[in-house]
Amino acid sequence: xxxxxxxxxxxxxxxxxxxxxxxxxxxxxxxxxxxxxxxxxxxxxxxxxxxxxxxxxxxxxxxxxxxxxxxxxxxxxxxxxxxxxxxxxxxxxxxxxxxxxxxxxxxxxxxxxxxxxxxxxxxxxxxxxxxxxxxxxxxxxxxxxxxxxxxxxxxxxxxxxxxxxxxxxxxxxxxxxxxxxxxxxxxxxxxxxxxxxxxxxxxxxxxxxxx
Numbered sequence: 001x002x003x004x005x006x007x008x009x010x011x012x013x014x015x016x017x018x019x020x021x022x023x024x025x026x027x028x029x030x031x032x033x034x035x036x037x038x039x040x041x042x043x044x045x046x047x048x049x050x051x052x053x054x055x056x057x058x059x060x061x062x063x064x065x066x067x068x069x070x071x072x073x074x075x076x077x078x079x080x081x082x083x084x085x086x087x088x089x090x091x092x093x094x095x096x097x098x099x100x101x102x103x104x105x106x107x108x109x110x111x112x113x114x115x116x117x118x119x120x121x122x123x124x125x126x127x128x129x130x131x132x133x134x135x136x137x138x139x140x141x142x143x144x145x146x147x148x149x150x151x152x153x154x155x156x157x158x159x160x161x162x163x164x165x166x167x168x169x170x171x172x173x174x175x176x177x178x179x180x181x182x183x184x185x186x187x188x189x190x191x192x193x194x195x196x197x198x199x200x201x202x203x204x205x206x207x208x209x210x211x
Contacts, residue, residue, distance in 0.1 A: 003025050003027075003033060003086070003087070003108065004022065005022070005023050005025045005106065005107045005108040006020055006021065006022055006023070006106065006107045007020075007021055007023055007076060007104060007105070007106035007107070008020055008021075008076070008077065008105045008106065009021050009073075009074035009075070009076070010049060010052075010074055010075040010076070010077055011074060011075070012052055012053060012065055012074065012075045015046070015049040015050065015052070015075075015077075019074075025108055025110055027087050027110065030090065030112050030113075031110050031111065031112050032085055032086075032087060032088040032090055032093055032110070032111055032112075032113060033085075033086045033087040033088070033108055033109075033110055034083040034084060034085050034086060034099065034103075034108060034109050034111060035083060035084050035086045035107065035108055036081060036082075036083045036103050036104075036106060036107060036108060036109060037081070037082045037083055037084055037098075038081050038082050038153070038156070039079040039080060039081025039082075039103060039105070039156055040079060040080055040081060040156030040157045041079065041105075042157060042191075043189075044160065044161060044189070044191070045077060045078070045079055045105075048064040048077060048078050049064070049075070049077055051063060051064055052064045052065035052075050052077075053065065054066075058131060058132060060130055062127075062130060062131055064078055066127055066128075066131060067102065067104075067127075067128060067131060067135060068103075068104035068106075068109070069104075070127065076104035076105060076106065077104065077105040078102055078103070078104065078105075078135070079102075079103055079104070079105050079156070080100075080101070080102060080103075080155075080156040080159065080160050081100070081101075081103050081156045082098060082099070082100050082141065082152070082155075082156070083098070083099055083101070083103055083109065084096065084097070084098050084099075085097045085098075085099070086108070088113075090113050090116070091116070092113070092116040092117075092121070093113050093116060093121060097140060097142075098140070098141040098142070099120060099121075099138040099139060099140055099141060100138070100139045100141055100144065100147075100155060100156075100159075101120075101137065101138035101139060102135045102136070102138075111123045111125065111138070112124050112125045113138075118140070118143055119139060119140055119143045119144075120137060120138045120139040120140045120143065121137075121138055122136050122137050122138070123136045123138065124136075134163075157191070158191055158194075158195075161189060161191035161192045161195055162191065162192075162194070162195035162198075163195070164189075164192045164195065165191075165192045165193065165194065165195020165196035165197070165198070165199055166195055166196075166199045168192070168196050168199075169196055169199035169200050169203075170199070172200070172206075173203065173206075177206065177207050180207045181207050181208065182207050182208040182209070182210060183200065183207045183208070183209050183210070184210045184211055185197050185200075185209060185210065185211035186211060187211070193211065197209060197211065
């Protein structure tokens with residue numbers, strides 16, 4: 001079965017060079033087709049494009065372009081958003097199910113669900129299996145404990161970098177704050193800074209935070 005879709009191709013050497021292309025998404029065994037309903041476009045996504053090629057960020061020879069495009073193909077910019085399953089015969093992932101996660105800047109995406117549970121699934125497309133798993137996990141919207149419909153549009157904007165801020169705060173706590181008495185939080189990534197400041201504030205014993 002094939003479905004007409006569109007995607008935005010990006011020149012890996014010049015991210016200002018883009019082209020909207022039509023494509024046919026043919027669904028093979030073990031694959032599902034999702035329709036991307038909405039996604040966020042922020043400075044964070046531009047970072048994905050700038051560091052799309054292998055740069056050592058992932059500890060291997062892969063980069064952000066490798067999530068949704070083969071090496072010989074134009075880049076497909078990763079974005080955070082929501083999608084609805086359009087075609088699936090995979091047990092535990094049914095048409096109409098909605099998932100929050102990492103998608104290409106496109107109308108649709110083909111994924112291979114693995115590690116399926118009530119909370120979601122992991123995309124086990126071969127090129128993604130050696131990339132950081134946090135990007136490969138898709139959360140079932142109906143099963144997210146802190147999801148609220150009124151916050152729907154804020155999730156793709158704030159959620160990914162809030163998690164980054166929380167992880168930084170967790171690392172500080174694990175390492176006894178590196179002996180620091182105060183922490184200056186800059187706003188090079190404002191949403192990460194907000195998340196870090198919030199997470200640090202939750203601790204009873206912590207350095208003084210500024211910013």
